[in-house]
Amino acid sequence: MSDTPDTPGPPEPPPEPQSSAESGPKIGVDSWVASHGGRSGRSGPIGSISRAWESIPDVARFLAFVAIALSLPFWLLKSEGDLFNFGLFTLLFIGMGLGLNVDVGFAGLLDLGYVAAFGIGGYAYALLSSGYYGIHWPAEVVIPIAMLAAVIPAAVLGFSARRLLGDYLAIVTLFFAEAFLVFTNVSNPTIFGKGITGGANGIPQADPLTFFGYQLTSSKQLYFFLVGAVALVAAALYFANQSRTGRAWRASREDPLAAEVMSIPVNRLKILAFIFSWAVAGLFGAIYVAILTSAVSTNYSIGLLITIYAVIILGGLGSIAGVFVGAIIINCVFVFLEPQTDHPEAKRWIFYGVIILLVATLKPWYKAVVLCVGTIASGFIVHAIVSATAGSAWTSGKTVAGAGWLSHWVVIPKVSHGNVNNLLYIGLVVAVVLVAMLKGWWRIIALGPTIYLAAVVWENVLTENPGVTAFILFGAMLVGLMIKRPQGLLGTARVEIV
Amino acid sequence: MAAAAEHTALLELNGLSMSFGGLNVIDNLDLVVNQSEIVSVIGPNGAGKTTLFNVITGIYQPDAGEILLGGQNLVGMAPHTITRNGVARTFQTLRLFLNMSVIENVMASQYGRTKVDVFRAMLRTPGMRREEKEIKARAEEKLSFFGQRLMGYRWNQPAYSLSYANRRRLEIARAMATEPRILLLDEPAAGMNPTETHEITELIGKLRDEGGYTILLIEHDMHVVEGISDRVVALDHGVKIAEGSFDSVATDPRVVEAYLGTKATSTK
Numbered sequence: 001m002s003d004t005p006d007t008p009g010p011p012e013p014p015p016e017p018q019s020s021a022e023s024g025p026k027i028g029v030d031s032w033v034a035s036h037g038g039r040s041g042r043s044g045p046i047g048s049i050s051r052a053w054e055s056i057p058d059v060a061r062f063l064a065f066v067a068i069a070l071s072l073p074f075w076l077l078k079s080e081g082d083l084f085n086f087g088l089f090t091l092l093f094i095g096m097g098l099g100l101n102v103d104v105g106f107a108g109l110l111d112l113g114y115v116a117a118f119g120i121g122g123y124a125y126a127l128l129s130s131g132y133y134g135i136h137w138p139a140e141v142v143i144p145i146a147m148l149a150a151v152i153p154a155a156v157l158g159f160s161a162r163r164l165l166g167d168y169l170a171i172v173t174l175f176f177a178e179a180f181l182v183f184t185n186v187s188n189p190t191i192f193g194k195g196i197t198g199g200a201n202g203i204p205q206a207d208p209l210t211f212f213g214y215q216l217t218s219s220k221q222l223y224f225f226l227v228g229a230v231a232l233v234a235a236a237l238y239f240a241n242q243s244r245t246g247r248a249w250r251a252s253r254e255d256p257l258a259a260e261v262m263s264i265p266v267n268r269l270k271i272l273a274f275i276f277s278w279a280v281a282g283l284f285g286a287i288y289v290a291i292l293t294s295a296v297s298t299n300y301s302i303g304l305l306i307t308i309y310a311v312i313i314l315g316g317l318g319s320i321a322g323v324f325v326g327a328i329i330i331n332c333v334f335v336f337l338e339p340q341t342d343h344p345e346a347k348r349w350i351f352y353g354v355i356i357l358l359v360a361t362l363k364p365w366y367k368a369v370v371l372c373v374g375t376i377a378s379g380f381i382v383h384a385i386v387s388a389t390a391g392s393a394w395t396s397g398k399t400v401a402g403a404g405w406l407s408h409w410v411v412i413p414k415v416s417h418g419n420v421n422n423l424l425y426i427g428l429v430v431a432v433v434l435v436a437m438l439k440g441w442w443r444i445i446a447l448g449p450t451i452y453l454a455a456v457v458w459e460n461v462l463t464e465n466p467g468v469t470a471f472i473l474f475g476a477m478l479v480g481l482m483i484k485r486p487q488g489l490l491g492t493a494r495v496e497i498v
Numbered sequence: 499m500a501a502a503a504e505h506t507a508l509l510e511l512n513g514l515s516m517s518f519g520g521l522n523v524i525d526n527l528d529l530v531v532n533q534s535e536i537v538s539v540i541g542p543n544g545a546g547k548t549t550l551f552n553v554i555t556g557i558y559q560p561d562a563g564e565i566l567l568g569g570q571n572l573v574g575m576a577p578h579t580i581t582r583n584g585v586a587r588t589f590q591t592l593r594l595f596l597n598m599s600v601i602e603n604v605m606a607s608q609y610g611r612t613k614v615d616v617f618r619a620m621l622r623t624p625g626m627r628r629e630e631k632e633i634k635a636r637a638e639e640k641l642s643f644f645g646q647r648l649m650g651y652r653w654n655q656p657a658y659s660l661s662y663a664n665r666r667r668l669e670i671a672r673a674m675a676t677e678p679r680i681l682l683l684d685e686p687a688a689g690m691n692p693t694e695t696h697e698i699t700e701l702i703g704k705l706r707d708e709g710g711y712t713i714l715l716i717e718h719d720m721h722v723v724e725g726i727s728d729r730v731v732a733l734d735h736g737v738k739i740a741e742g743s744f745d746s747v748a749t750d751p752r753v754v755e756a757y758l759g760t761k762a763t764s765t766k
Contacts, residue, residue, distance in 0.1 A: 236620040243619030243626065244633065247606040251595045258593035261555055263581035263610025263676050272616065494597045495658040 053490075061321060062235065069227045073220055081342055083219045085335045091226040092288055093327035097311040098233050098320065099280030104309075105318035106241055107273035108253030110166065112305065113173030116180035117154065117278035119300035121146040121285025123184065126203035126295035129210075133192060139209045143286050150282025151275050158271035177305065184297035202296030209290045222291055229287065233280060238320055240276070249273055250318075303471075310474045314481065316491020325489050333473055337466035348406075351458055355451060367444050374448025379409040382452065386411050410459050421461050428457045506533045507566075508712050509554075509585075509680050514563035516546075516553050516736075523549045524736040527563070531680060536706055536713045538723045540747070541733035542757055547716045548590055550733070551682050554714075555587050556580040567679065582610040584679030588669040588686060590716070594657045601653040603668055604637035607675045640671045643709070644701065663694045667701075674705075680712045681705065687719045699725045720748070732756065 056064075069091075077083040096118060103109040124146035128137045157172060184202075188195035197203070209216040209225065216222050240246055251259040252266040260266045289295045311330050315322025336347040359375070362368040386394050394413045406412075413420065431450040438446050462469040487493045509531040516524040523546045531537045539547050552558045554565055556577040565572040572580050586607075595603050612633060614626045641648040644667045652660070660668060666686055673681055686702065687695045699722045705711045706726075717723050723730060723744060730747040732740040734756035740747045747753055 239620045239622055240616050243616060243630070244605070244609055244612050244614065245616040245619060247598070247602055248609050250598055250602070251606040251609075254595040254597055255593050257557070258589065258595065259606070260577045261557070261581060261587060262607035262672060263578050264606070265576070265578045276616075492597070495656070 058238070062231070062238075065324060066227065066231050069231075070224070073223060079342065080219050083223055085338070086331065087223045088219060088226060088291060089335070090327050090331040091223070091230050092284060092291075093308070093311055093331050094230050094324055095226070095233060095284035095287070096281065096308045097315070097323035097327050098230070098237055099277045099284065100308050101312050101318065101320065101323050102237060102240075102280065103270075103273040103277040105312060106246065106249040106253070107270055108249075109270055109274060110170040111173050111274065111277060112170050113157075113176040113180075114277065114281055114308065115300045115302070115305045116173075116177040117150040117281035118285040118288070118304070119180055119184065119295070119297065120150045120153065121282030122289035122295045122300075123197060123203065124149040124282070125286035125289045126206045127196070129290070130203060130206040132194070132198070132203045132205070136207055138213070139211050139286075139290070143283060146286035147279045147282040150278045150285065154275045154278035155271070158274050177300075177302070181297055181300060184300075197297065198295075200297070202294050204294045206289050206293050206295065208293070209287065216290075226287065229283070233283070234320055234324075237276075237280075241320070245269070245272070306471070307474070310478065313478060313488055316488025319488065319490045319492070322488055322490035329477075330474065334470055337463075337470050337473075339466055347463065352455075355454075359451075371444050371447055371451075374445065375451045376409075378449045378452045379455070383409060383411055406459070410455050412456075412459055421457075424453070424457050425461050428453050507531070508533045508535075508568060509714065510566040511554075512564050512566070514550075514553065514565065515561045516549060516558060517561055522736050524553065524560070527733075527736065527738055529731060529738070531712060531714050534706060534710060534712055535728045536702065536715060536726050538715045538717055538727040538730045538744075539733060540717065540720075540723060540730060540753075541739075544735075545733040545756070546736035547733055548684060549736075551587055551684055551714075551716065554580075554682065555585055578610060581676050581678070584677075585682065586673035586676040586678035586680075587682035588666070588673050588684055590684040590688065592662075592665050592669060594665055594668060594672070596658040597656055599654050600648060600657055600660065600668060601634070601637050601641065603657050603672050604640050604675045605633050607672045608633050608636060608677075611675075611677050637675060640674045641668075643674070643704075644671065663690050663698075666690065666698070670701075670705075674709070674711070678711070680714060683713060683715045683717075685716055685718060687717060687722045695719060695722060698722070702726050724748075 072087060073083055077087050096114075099117075100111065100114050103111045103114075125139075125142050127133060128135050128142045128145060129139065130136070153176065157176060184197040185200055188197050188199040190196070209222070216225050241249070248259065248264045248269050251262065251264055252269055256266045288299075292299075307330060311326040312323055313326070314329060315324070315326030336343060336350060359368055359371050362371060394411060428450070431446070431453055435443055435446050435450050462472065481488065507530045509529075511527055511529040514524055514527045514529075515522065527550070529537075539550065541547055549558065553560050554572070556572065556575055556579070560573060563573075567583055567585060570583065572583065572585070575583070595606060598606065612629055614623075614629045618626045638653075641653070647664055647667055648671060652664075657665065657668060666689075670681075670683065670686065673683075683702065687698050690698060702713060702715065702722075703726045706713060715723070715727070727744050729742065730740075730744050731738060732747050732750065732753045734752075739752045739756060740750040
């Protein structure tokens with residue numbers, strides 16, 4: 001009898017089978033999965049931003065990009081220098097990223113020779129449209145030749161090794177890129193009385209882009225031309241990705257064996273992706289040389305390769321919109337860090353802005369307040385101690401105009417004191433590691449002085465060495481991204497194990 | 499029966515052998531699958547059933563023998579060419595394109611049946627758009643074969659969000675979309691509960707009766723095999739040990755021995 005009160009219970013719950021009785025048995029109908037999208041979505045401001053972004057149709061995004069890009073020279077990038085540094089180079093990075101995104105993003109190949117294709121396109125342009133050999137062919141002829149010149153090695157590399165996949169492709173393409181550098185820089189074989197690549201000096205004085213007699217010389221003309229070129233390439237690659245070829249690329253990235261058995265010629269498609277990438281690289285390589293007016297082999301180093309990879313990984317592999325976002329971020333970091341930039345304070349505002357943003361997103365709010373107070377207080381305490389004990393030579397260094405208030409907070413020595421800068425830098429690395437190991441309130445307490453230390457290092461070390469700082473920042477960005485959003489800013493999260 | 503089968507044979511294996519470094523996984527196997535027939539291959543684990551599928555679909559090259567599909571020898575062809583010639587399969591260990599949407603999975607496998615190249619796709623020519631519509635319609639048609647299981651909101655969900663049983667269904671739909679002449683199903687009921695097993699059994703019957711497919715089936719679940727097989731072939735160590743109706747094969751002493759072992763000393 002003691003069991004009987006319980007037994008009426010179980011028959012009660014199944015209201016679900018009753019409700020779904022019309023549509024058949026409940027078993028196998030994964031309604032739990034039906035709500036997948038809703039459950040996996042993020043809440044909060046980031047969630048609503050990403051949902052708003054998702055809801056914009058692709059065509060609208062594309063038109064918005066074109067409209068904004070076309071209007072930029074009239075309000076944001078008014079000066080010639082800004083248009084050149086921000087406008088042209090961002091568009092070039094977008095172009096390079098779009099190309100690399102085909103074989104790395106769409107088809108899942110690891111292509112480390114991409115910069116060589118970029119260089120081949122550039123050298124082809126410089127040889128056929130400059131005073132070097134006295135050949136001045138117009139751009140409408142030279143650019144297709146440059147693309148073809150970049151495609152040929154891709155085809156040769158692809159077809160010569162039928163199973164050129166995975167690690168093998170990576171190492172073979174990397175060899176190719178290095179061979180290209182050595183060839184252009186050192187070998188420089190003599191053809192028609194001149195070294196064909198100009199050696200370390202490269203090929204100077206390439207002609208400006210000339211289409212059907214119309215010459216593009218000013219930054220504005222080049223900018224509008226590049227907006228058109230990038231928009232065209234992006235649209236073409238978007239359509240390619242939406243077609244049966246794009247599906248086949250994705251399928252062979254997901255599971256090459258299954259794709260092969262599902263009637264997809266995987267090898268041929270991978271070579272096709274490879275060729276597409278290198279063709280786009282050839283196109284923008286030629287434009288790049290026309291803009292710089294010279295082809296120099298040091299421009300095609302591994303540094304550029306890493307930067308383009310940073311562009312597409314930051315934006316999200318396989319996402320065309322992501323390439324745009326990644327290129328804008330990466331190029332702006334480069335330009336703002338330039339020593340002779342027109343915007344010397346911008347990098348400071350961005351640096352402190354990002355830190356404040358990160359602190360502000362901390363939850364719950366009182367932790368953010370504690371951290372904020374801790375950071376500011378540790379600054380004034382350290383500053384007071386240093387100025388009281390070590391004298392003004394340690395604190396009277398200059399910050400840039402417009403940020404004078406910083407000199408009361410950050411310790412900036414007037415002259416360098418031995419290895420103090422290096423020690424500060426090492427101290428920051430140690431502090432970051434320590435913070436990562438701490439938990440809970442201890443982490444918040446330790447984070448304040450660490451942020452302050454970062455600010456000191458930033459002012460004393462990093463802003464002085466823009467070239468190195470850019471790569472350190474990219475590294476930090478990618479590490480942060482790896483932790484918070486491994487699929488990249490606009491990429492789609494992928495599930496590997498199910 | 500055998501005489502009638504001669505001229506309707508769709509898939510014919512003659513003296514097929516395949517070994518992995520001295521181990522004969524398939525040993526001089528002859529097998530015929532006739533048009534619109536469901537033939538089940540049974541056998542204990544390691545009998546060479548999945549290897550048989552891998553050899554037919556070109557993943558492995560046989561050491562000897564021929565594989566004739568409608569009289570055409572498939573040996574030496576690349577897997578995608580074999581599929582284009584009319585052989586489609588599912589995998590025992592599911593191999594969906596997990597990060598692609600459900601409908602994209604079924605659209606992707608129509609690659610071999612469609613023609614528009616990537617340049618026309620980039621220009622979005624009218625022909626390309628027409629073909630794209632046809633691909634989509636065909637994908638929907640294949641998915642609708644499974645009732646409401648793979649319809650509606652599920653089309654645009656990633657394949658990894660499907661339940662196990664639905665993934666098996668999607669694999670079958672994906673194989674159907676290659677427009678095969680013969681469908682090789684590798685344990686379609688594995689991991690399914692009794693209701694789902696019953697449903698998939700009916701579905702395989704429907705594939706033959708309504709879809710007109712010829713099916714070669716590997717299955718461990720004897721309820722499925724019994725329910726739908728026109729003929730059953732039992733393999734052990736790559737050798738065909740019995741063939742015929744389900745009842746005759748299931749009671750064949752050699753089949754019983756292969757599955758359960760015997761007290762008598764080995765015949766080898």
